[in-house]
Amino acid sequence: MGEVTKRLRYRIPMAIDETGESSLARLAWANGFQSTQEFAYITGLRLAPGGRVKDEDIPKLSEWSGMPIAVLRRFDIADGTVVPFGATTVKRFQLRSGQSGFCPHCLADDASEPYLRGPWKWSLLTHCHVHGCELRPFPAKFNIADARDFSTLAVEVSRSEPSKPVEADRYFYERLTLPAESGFLDRFPVYVAAEFCALIGQFHRAVELGALTERIPGGFENRDVRLRGFEIAKHGEEAVREFLSEYVRNTGTRVTAPVRMYSPALHWWEVNKHNDDYLPMMRLFQDHAENNIPMEPGEVFMWPITRRKVHTLATASRDYELSEERILRVVEAKLSPSPVPRFLKRSEVHHWLLEEKSYVTTSEAASALGCTIELVDLLIKSDLLAAVPNKTAEGRVFRLIHKVEIDGFLKCLREKVVMVEASPRLRPLGTNSFRAHCSRADVIELAMLGYLRSIAHPEGVFRIDQLLFDLDEVGEQLIKLKKLSVATDREFDHEMIKLEAARRKLGVTRATIDGLVDNGLIKAALKANDVHHKGRINKWVRTIELDEFADRHCSLGQIASSTSLDQTQILDRLAEHQVDPIFVGHRYRERIYRRSDIEGLKFI
Numbered sequence: 319m320g321e322v323t324k325r326l327r328y329r330i331p332m333a334i335d336e337t338g339e340s341s342l343a344r345l346a347w348a349n350g351f352q353s354t355q356e357f358a359y360i361t362g363l364r365l366a367p368g369g370r371v372k373d374e375d376i377p378k379l380s381e382w383s384g385m386p387i388a389v390l391r392r393f394d395i396a397d398g399t400v401v402p403f404g405a406t407t408v409k410r411f412q413l414r415s416g417q418s419g420f421c422p423h424c425l426a427d428d429a430s431e432p433y434l435r436g437p438w439k440w441s442l443l444t445h446c447h448v449h450g451c452e453l454r455p456f457p458a459k460f461n462i463a464d465a466r467d468f469s470t471l472a473v474e475v476s477r478s479e480p481s482k483p484v485e486a487d488r489y490f491y492e493r494l495t496l497p498a499e500s501g502f503l504d505r506f507p508v509y510v511a512a513e514f515c516a517l518i519g520q521f522h523r524a525v526e527l528g529a530l531t532e533r534i535p536g537g538f539e540n541r542d543v544r545l546r547g548f549e550i551a552k553h554g555e556e557a558v559r560e561f562l563s564e565y566v567r568n569t570g571t572r573v574t575a576p577v578r579m580y581s582p583a584l585h586w587w588e589v590n591k592h593n594d595d596y597l598p599m600m601r602l603f604q605d606h607a608e609n610n611i612p613m614e615p616g617e618v619f620m621w622p623i624t625r626r627k628v629h630t631l632a633t634a635s636r637d638y639e640l641s642e643e644r645i646l647r648v649v650e651a652k653l654s655p656s657p658v659p660r661f662l663k664r665s666e667v668h669h670w671l672l673e674e675k676s677y678v679t680t681s682e683a684a685s686a687l688g689c690t691i692e693l694v695d696l697l698i699k700s701d702l703l704a705a706v707p708n709k710t711a712e713g714r715v716f717r718l719i720h721k722v723e724i725d726g727f728l729k730c731l732r733e734k735v736v737m738v739e740a741s742p743r744l745r746p747l748g749t750n751s752f753r754a755h756c757s758r759a760d761v762i763e764l765a766m767l768g769y770l771r772s773i774a775h776p777e778g779v780f781r782i783d784q785l786l787f788d789l790d791e792v793g794e795q796l797i798k799l800k801k802l803s804v805a806t807d808r809e810f811d812h813e814m815i816k817l818e819a820a821r822r823k824l825g826v827t828r829a830t831i832d833g834l835v836d837n838g839l840i841k842a843a844l845k846a847n848d849v850h851h852k853g854r855i856n857k858w859v860r861t862i863e864l865d866e867f868a869d870r871h872c873s874l875g876q877i878a879s880s881t882s883l884d885q886t887q888i889l890d891r892l893a894e895h896q897v898d899p900i901f902v903g904h905r906y907r908e909r910i911y912r913r914s915d916i917e918g919l920k921f922i
Contacts, residue, residue, distance in 0.1 A: 327349060328345075328348040328349055329345070329348075329382075329383055329384045330344050330345055330348050330383075332383075332385050332389060332390075333433055334495055334496075335393075335404075335435045335436055335437060335491075335494075335495040336393075336433045336434065336435065336436065337393045337433075337434050337435070337436045337439070338370050338371070338390045338391060338392070338393060338394055339354075339368060339369040339370045339434065339462050340433045340434035340462075340468075341383070341385070341390065341433070342354055342357075342369070342370070342371060342379065343369070343462055343463075343465060343468075344431070344433060345357070345382075345383055347466075347467060352466055353463065353464050353465060353466060354369055354462065354463045354464075354465070355463045355464055358371075358463075361378075361382075363375050363378065363379065365463060368415070368462070369461070369462035369463040370394060371390075376390060376391065392404060392436065393436030393437075393439060395410070395413045395415060395439070396410070397410070398410055400507075400509075400593070400595070401413075403436075403439075403440070403494065404436055404437065404494035404495055405493065405494060405495055405496055405497055405498070406493055406494060406498070406507050406508040406509075407507045407508075407509065407595075408440060408494075408507070408508060408509045409509050412440060412441045412442055412509060413439050413440060413441065414439050414440075414441055418438045418439040418453075418456070419438050419444070419452075419453030419454055419455055419456070420434060420435075420438055420453060420454060420456060420471060421435075421438070421446035421448070421449055421451060421453055421454070422454060422471060422472055423446065423448070423449040423451065424446060424448060424449065425468055425469075425471050425472040426472040427448075428472075432467075432468040432469065432471070432472060433468070434462075434468070436494065436495070437490075437491045437494040437495060438453055440490075440494060441539055442490065442509070442512050442538065442539055442544070443487065443490055443491060443494075444539070444541050445483075445484070445487050445541070446483065446487070447483055447487040447488040447490075447491035447492075448483055448488075449481070449483060450481035450482050450483040450484065450487075451481055456471070457470075457471075484545060485548070485552070486515070486544065486545045486548035486549075486552075489503075489548065489552070490508060490511075490512060493508040493511070494508060501552070501554070502551065502552075502554045502555045502558075503515070503548075503551055503552070505598065506595065506598065506599065507595050509595075510595050510596055510599060511551075512538065512544060513538045513586070514547070514551065514599050515543075515544045515545075515546075515547030515548040515551050516534055516538045516540060516543045516544045516547055517534070517547065517582050517583055517586060518546070518547030518550050518551055518558060518561065518562075519540075519542070519543030519544055519545065519546030519547030519548075519550075520534045520543050520547075520582050521547075521561070521562065521565050521582070522543075522546045522547065522550065522561070522565075523542075523543055523546060524565070524569065525564075525565055525568050525569065528572070530569065530572075530573065530578060530579065530581060531581070531582070532581040532582060532584075532585050533582070533585065534582060555602070558602070559602075559606055562606050562610070563606070563610055565579070566579060566610045566611060566661070567659060570611070570659070570660045570661060571660055576611035576612060576613075576661070577607070577611065577613070577619065579611065580603060580607055580611075580619075583600075583603045584619075584620070587600055587603075587620045591620070600620050603619075603620065604619055604620045604621055607619050608623060608627050608628075609627050609628065609663065610628060610661065610663075611628055611661055612626070612628045612629055612630050612633055612661055613626065613628070614626060614633075626664060627663065627664050627665070628661050628662065628663055628664060629661070629662040629663075629664055629667065630660065630661065630662070631645055631646060631662070634662060634667065634671060638671045638672070638674075638675050639675065640671065640674060640675060644674065645667075645671060645674075646658060648667075648670050648671065648674045649662060649667060649670065652667075652670055669884060669885075669886070676720055676721045676722065677706070677718035677719065677720050677721070678718065678719055678720075678721060678724070679716065679717075679718060679719075680694045680695065680698075680705075680716070680717055680719065683703070683719045683724055686721075686724050686728075687724060687727070687728065687781070687782050688779075688780075688781025688782045688783045688784065689747075689781075689782040689783055693747070693758055693759070693782070694719075696757055696758060696759035697727075697759050697762065698717065698719075699759070700757075700759040700760070700763060701816060701817075701818030701819075701856075702727065702759060702762060702763060702766070703719055703723055703724070703727055704719070704720070704723050704818070704821065704822075704827070704828045705717035705718060705719045706718050706719075706720075720827070722827065722829060723827070723828055723829075726828065726829050728780060730766055731762065731765060731766055731780075731782075732780050734765050734766050734767070734768050735765060735773045735775060735785070739774065741774075743788055743789065743790070744772065744773075744774050744786035744787060744788055745786060745787060745789060746783065746784075746785065746786055746787075747761060747762075747782065747783070747785065747787065748783070756792070756796060760796075761787055761792055762782070764792065764795055764796075765785075765787075769795045770787065770788070770791055770792065770795065771791065772787070772788035772791050773785060773786065773787055773788075774786040813860060813861050813862060814858040814859065814860055814861065815858065815859060815861055815864070816856045816857070816858055816859075817831060817832075817835065817842060817856065817857040817858065817859060820840070820859040820864050823864060823868070824864070824867075824868055824873070825873065825875070825876060826873050826875070826908055826910075827908060830873070830901075830908045830910070833901065834901060834910070835857065835859075837901060839867070839900070839901060839910075840859060840863070840864065840867055841859070841860070841863060842857040842858060842859050843857070843858055844856070844857060844858075869913075870912060870913055870914070871900070871910050871911065871912055871913060872910070872911060872913055872916070873908040873909065873910055873911075874888065874889070874899075874908050874909040874910075874911070875908055877911070877916065891919065892911075892916070892919075895919060897911065897915045897916060897919070898915075899911050900912060
């Protein structure tokens with residue numbers, strides 16, 4: 319054998335993408351042998367089918383050629399399910415056994431040293447990454463072990479016109495020959511990346527055709543869907559997520575079972591869930607589905623769902639105890655002019671619906687206060703309770719009252735009540751005697767202003783219908799207030815509005831306007847109103863001072879209503895710029911800011 323090796327006068331350089339069979343043939347030709355078969359016969363090398371050297375003789379060939387064993391076997395087809403191939407790993411069944419395809423243009427470009435490329439064996443690579451033409455099958459009579467050279471293959475160039483190469487073919491070719499870089503697809507074995515691109519391409523095709531199918535036509539060797547998907551995936555994971563979200567928006571209206579939109583990915587999961595190489599891609603689909611289609615805790619996508627992240631109108635109505643119509647009205651107002659999507663992300667609507675849930679109807683307010691709906695109407699008309707209008711799809715307008723207003727009202731009333739023992743002269747609000755003297759709302763306001771001292775309430779939950787009042791005391795206080803009205807009216811000009819009107823003008827809650835007055839940020843004075851409310855005492859504010867305050871200040875709610883940000887995001891932005899409010903009450907009061915502090919942040 320030593321004498322034989324001495325006759326191997328020439329060693330040839332092996333290209334990084336060359337097959338072992340090709341380098342063996344060129345080594346034989348360079349040393350004067352007519353074919354690989356003749357070279358093996360004389361040197362005693364044993365050949366396996368396909369013109370490659372058997373494993374046990376590879377060390378000999380490595381010694382003679384000067385090429386490392388790993389390089390010689392770089393593109394050999396090993397046994398197994400997922401096997402090493404080139405610079406990565408592929409599925410064994412994706413490799414073409416025997417003669418693979420070839421590009422005659424590449425062989426013609428090689429001039430005097432044409433060689434066969436290893437990536438041409440991969441069935442998912444069907445076109446040349448340089449010339450764009452489809453790889454041609456080897457001639458029926460071609461046998462690499464008997465070939466005298468590769469020039470006859472280059473003759474095929476005239477029968478295969480080159481075209482413009484595509485980026486996807488070049489990417490997958492280089493993944494098979496070069497170390498992976500740092501891009502999104504580079505994080506996965508090439509076979510996983512290629513199949514993933516085909517899946518994304520299938521989703522893209524479904525949007526175009528308007529039809530959903532579980533299987534990819536032609537399987538993962540379908541070049542069209544792979545190229546479509548690559549054009550999206552090459553821009554990174556965020557681009558993939560954005561596309562999938564758009565895909566769900568476009569197809570979500572056409573399916574009854576939202577999970578069906580992910581059918582190709584779910585089938586992919588069922589086939590490959592035993593293979594850890596797929597897990598990162600599967601996690602991506604799982605995470606996207608959880609955040610874009612409605613699924614109940616306990617349901618199984620690829621893995622079990624632990625908590626709901628997306629609602630339909632029906633599930634939101636159930637979970638927030640609001641009607642679908644009311645939820646639709648809230649979301650429409652928040653998203654206007656954009657249309658309301660079929661699927662509502664909980665992270666977006668949760669705060670809106672919690673806020674909406676904190677508003678109750680007048681009948682619900684009556685139940686909470688322990689009085690009739692009629693008395694609630696009177697309290698609203700008397701500005702003792704603040705209500706907001708709400709319009710249904712049919713145009714009917716009704717009023718909603720914030721639970722904070724109800725809680726604050728009951729707390730204020732309870733604090734003003736001085737409990738006394740029940741007696742025959744104490745009567746509930748519903749008696750005719752009270753109606754003869756004044757409205758029931760007037761009696762409530764007298765109590766809240768601290769003018770009544772004889773009030774009784776039994777033990778238990780505090781309710782308006784359980785309060786007992788002294789009829790004589792009510793009458794006496796009304797007479798005193800009328801006299802006070804005459805005396806105090808001279809001290810005020812006519813450019814004043816009541817505190818409730820001031821609240822509406824500023825667009826803040828009742829608790830907030832009370833806090834601003836209590837802290838001296840807005841000046842108010844007591845004044846009796848003889849005209850409409852029989853001398854009832856109210857707090858009044860000068861309009862000129864109120865306008866000056868509004869020009870210099872704004873509430874957190876006003877900032878939010880003028881931007882696309884929610885209040886939490888605005889608070890984070892203000893904290894970053896160290897902007898503090900001039901007024902912060904308890905949790906039911908809004909924060910008030912100086913306009914000069916936030917104008918530079920372009921909130922308003």
